[in-house]
Amino acid sequence: MTKILQDKFGREHTYLRISLTERCNLRCSYCMPEEGVQLSPKSHIMTYEEVYDIAKTFVDNGVTKIRLTGGEPFVRKDIPVILEKLASLPVELSITSNAVIINRFIDVLKANQIKKINVSLDSLDKDKFTHITRRNQFDKVYNNILLLVKEGFTVKVNAVLMKDFNEDEIIDFIELTKDLPVSIRFIEFMPFDGNKWDLSKMVAYKEILEKVNQHFPKGTVERLQDAPNDTAKNYKIKGYRGSFAIISSVTNPFCDSCNRLRLTANGHLKNCLFSATESDLLTALRAKKPIEPIIQKAIQAKLKMRGGMDTLEKLQQPDLHLKNRSMITIGG
Ligand code: SAM
Numbered sequence: 001m002t003k004i005l006q007d008k009f010g011r012e013h014t015y016l017r018i019s020l021t022e023r024c025n026l027r028c029s030y031c032m033p034e035e036g037v038q039l040s041p042k043s044h045i046m047t048y049e050e051v052y053d054i055a056k057t058f059v060d061n062g063v064t065k066i067r068l069t070g071g072e073p074f075v076r077k078d079i080p081v082i083l084e085k086l087a088s089l090p091v092e093l094s095i096t097s098n099a100v101i102i103n104r105f106i107d108v109l110k111a112n113q114i115k116k117i118n119v120s121l122d123s124l125d126k127d128k129f130t131h132i133t134r135r136n137q138f139d140k141v142y143n144n145i146l147l148l149v150k151e152g153f154t155v156k157v158n159a160v161l162m163k164d165f166n167e168d169e170i171i172d173f174i175e176l177t178k179d180l181p182v183s184i185r186f187i188e189f190m191p192f193d194g195n196k197w198d199l200s201k202m203v204a205y206k207e208i209l210e211k212v213n214q215h216f217p218k219g220t221v222e223r224l225q226d227a228p229n230d231t232a233k234n235y236k237i238k239g240y241r242g243s244f245a246i247i248s249s250v251t252n253p254f255c256d257s258c259n260r261l262r263l264t265a266n267g268h269l270k271n272c273l274f275s276a277t278e279s280d281l282l283t284a285l286r287a288k289k290p291i292e293p294i295i296q297k298a299i300q301a302k303l304k305m306r307g308g309m310d311t312l313e314k315l316q317q318p319d320l321h322l323k324n325r326s327m328i329t330i331g332g
Contacts, residue, residue: 004296005062007271009304011258014064015229018051019265019331020082021071026098027134028122030160032328033194034134040266040329046282048078052085054263054281057291059089063261067118069096069331071265080108087112094118096158096332099144100137106151118156118185119145123166124173132165149180156183156245161203170208171215177242184244185232188251190273191315192327199316205233205248212244229259249273250315255305262331269298270330274307 005013022039024032046054055066066086073079074097086093094116095109102109102117109117121141123129129138148155157176161167173184186208191197212221216237224234224243231254232245248254255272262270267282279298281291309315 002296003062004292005058005261005299007299007302009302011256011302012062013259013261013299014062015067015260016055016058016063016065016263017067017069017260017331018055018263019070019329020051020068020073020079021045021076022265022329023075024070024072024098024328025075025100025135026072026137028120029132029134030162030189030195030197030327031192031332032326037194037326037329044266044282046265046267048082048085050267050282050285051082052089053285054267054291055086055091056089057295058261059091061292061295063091065092065094067094067096071328071331072098072100074101074105079105083108083112083114087114092116096120098133098137099141099148100135101140102144103140103147106147109153110151115152116154116156117148118158119148120158120160121145122159124169124176128166145182146180149182156185158185158187160187160189161208162189163201163203167203167207167211170211174212174216174237174240174244177237177244178240181241183232183234183242185247186244187247188249190249190327192330194326199250199312202250204251205246206251208246229257249306250312253306261299264329264331269295271298271302272307273330274309275303276307277301 022037073095093114095114096118099119122132126138130136145155145157159166159173170186177184188204189197189202220238222236222238224236226232226234232247234243234245236243262273264270268278268280270278279294281294284291284294
């Protein structure tokens with residue numbers, strides 16, 4: 001079998017992230033512009049059959065992990081059918097969600113053997129949460145995290161750290177892991193279209209670790225073994241039930257071991273989160289043309305690092321170098 005998912009740098013792409021929708025029930029300012037985004041017409045969004053057909057092609061060619069994301073995956077009405085169809089594939093299936101309405105889907109998740117849920121929560125302070133998400137849903141999200149843990153799911157909590165906003169909550173988040181068996185993942189703030197990024201707003205890996213080491217007594221911060229291809233550097237505080245991690249896509253990217261591909265809700269393949277180009281699989285699928293050659297070409301075109309934004313200087317000139325969608329329409 002030709003390895004169509006291997007790129008010219010020898011990276012095997014075994015992990016596919018599928019965005020199910022461009023819609024979301026939150027309005028996080030780092031993810032989408034205040035005025036919203038131009039949504040694709042409904043007819044351009046993959047149906048559940050098309051999600052399945054494209055996913056199956058990837059699985060047939062070596063993908064072993066699929067993560068569903070969005071937008072918010074649970075705002076899609078047919079999410080139970082999508083989960084059921086994808087669960088029939090020989091693949092590990094997981095979801096990233098803001099958890100606002102996830103309590104309605106516990107049975108569906110369990111019925112389809114979905115065990116790993118990543119939940120976004122950027123602040124433990126209700127007012128700050130409302131400010132960043134432009135919605136007053138803190139209690140629902142927080143209670144649903146507790147519910148997911150109680151129901152036995154493996155929960156990771158994603159927090160995008162921003163200067164003068166939530167960097168003062170690093171220790172509070174870690175303290176949550178004392179009794180709660182979750183992994184808190186601090187994510188460096190990344191540039192996307194319309195999110196008013198600049199480097200000075202980002203809290204870097206090094207700074208996060210410095211704050212942690214200053215706060216906790218010497219010898220209590222343990223470095224954990226990361227899973228292969230893990231984008232996070234994992235740690236825990238000795239004796240705590242949970243752990244924490246740092247995802248340093250900006251200051252310390254993990255492109256060398258990248259095994260990820262992204263499928264947008266309108267059926268376009270992105271070979272990198274930062275890539276300026278996309279390959280339209282859905283139009284080909286609807287025209288009954290084979291999609292493997294398009295996938296193979298897209299993977300051969302993958303650049304070595306961050307879609308070509310290989311220096312911090314380039315990242316700092318997003319108008320010149322960043323030709324990308326807003327995160328909400330990529331699928332984080
Ligand atoms: N609605 C779901 C959620 O809230 O998790 C899934 C979609 S959301 C786009 C997926 C992830 O992307 C979230 O964890 C979010 O924090 C992350 N994300 C969005 N914009 C980001 C940015 N500018 N920098 C870093 N992470 C970002």
